[in-house]
Amino acid sequence: MSAEKAYKLTFFHKYLSLCVALCIVVGIVLGSVLPGVAEFLNSLAIAQVNIPIAVLLFAMMYPIMVQIDFSEVVNAFKAPKPVILTLVVNWGIKPFTMFFFAWFFMRVIFAPYLDADLAGQYIAGMILLGIAPCTAMVLVWSYLARGFMGLTLVMVAINSLTMLVLYAPLGNFLLGVADMVVPFLTIFLSVMLYVGVSLVAGYISRSRLLKTKGIEWYENVFLKHMGTISIVALLLNFTPKFY
Numbered sequence: 001m002s003a004e005k006a007y008k009l010t011f012f013h014k015y016l017s018l019c020v021a022l023c024i025v026v027g028i029v030l031g032s033v034l035p036g037v038a039e040f041l042n043s044l045a046i047a048q049v050n051i052p053i054a055v056l057l058f059a060m061m062y063p064i065m066v067q068i069d070f071s072e073v074v075n076a077f078k079a080p081k082p083v084i085l086t087l088v089v090n091w092g093i094k095p096f097t098m099f100f101f102a103w104f105f106m107r108v109i110f111a112p113y114l115d116a117d118l119a120g121q122y123i124a125g126m127i128l129l130g131i132a133p134c135t136a137m138v139l140v141w142s143y144l145a146r147g148f149m150g151l152t153l154v155m156v157a158i159n160s161l162t163m164l165v166l167y168a169p170l171g172n173f174l175l176g177v178a179d180m181v182v183p184f185l186t187i188f189l190s191v192m193l194y195v196g197v198s199l200v201a202g203y204i205s206r207s208r209l210l211k212t213k214g215i216e217w218y219e220n221v222f223l224k225h226m227g228t229i230s231i232v233a234l235l236l237n238f239t240p241k242f243y
Contacts, residue, residue: 012231023235049186054193059233061195063226065202068157075154086155090133091166098130099174120179127174128187131167133159160199167191 012019031038044051106119106126114122142152168188209218 012228012235016231019235046189049189049193053237056233056237057194058198058201060230060237061198062202062205063223063230064156065160065198066206066226067223068153068160068202068206070157070203072154073157073161082151082155083158086158087162090159091162091170094133095127095131095170095174099127099177102126102130124175128171131171131174133163160195163195164191164199167195 041052042050102123106114106123111119138152138156142148168184168191171187172184206218209222213222
């Protein structure tokens with residue numbers, strides 16, 4: 001499958017920054033005009049894990065997962081340097097760097113302007129965001145950089161698999177260091193719902209459809225609009241977050 005064919009830039013890819021800005025504005029306006037909607041959406045949660053957000057994240061992640069050939073993950077370790085570099089940066093450097101930035105900006109730079117509890121919530125959000133390796137947009141960035149798309153897909157698969165194992169304990173540790181209380185069950189369920197479900201669904205879909213429909217139908221029909229679905233879900237996910 002050629003990168004040119006599979007990752008042709010759509011309207012949303014080309015104008016992603018503008019679309020994100022518009023979604024933020026729409027979210028703020030809706031939050032001002034219809035504050036009850038935000039309260040209702042926030043009430044739809046299990047162990048503090050928001051279900052509407054989980055649905056949107058599934059719609060964002062699933063199109064990525066169905067493109068991953070998980071059999072190539074094993075082969076990637078035959079050339080371990082890219083894998084080791086990815087794991088070290090994502091799990092040994094980035095989380096602790098974001099932890100420092102969260103503390104520095106919220107406890108030092110913006111401390112005079114923020115309530116202590118609100119600053120704490122921002123710190124927790126920044127820590128949890130900093131731990132999570134990016135997946136959905138990595139494919140677009142790799143395409144724009146004319147990168148090796150096969151290796152990119154393998155890296156996305158490895159990041160998704162390691163996230164299932166490392167995200168919850170690392171997040172729980174860093175939040176504890178920052179004196180932020182977020183239940184371990186909340187973090188664990190977030191990873192399972194946001195990543196685990198889409199990963200398993202993507203693997204099952206790919207395996208069964210390739211077996212029943214064949215590679216040509218899978219690439220030319222099933223995957224045809226997956227990139228657009230993922231980006232639209234990403235943009236919709238921005239909107240309710242700013243209510």
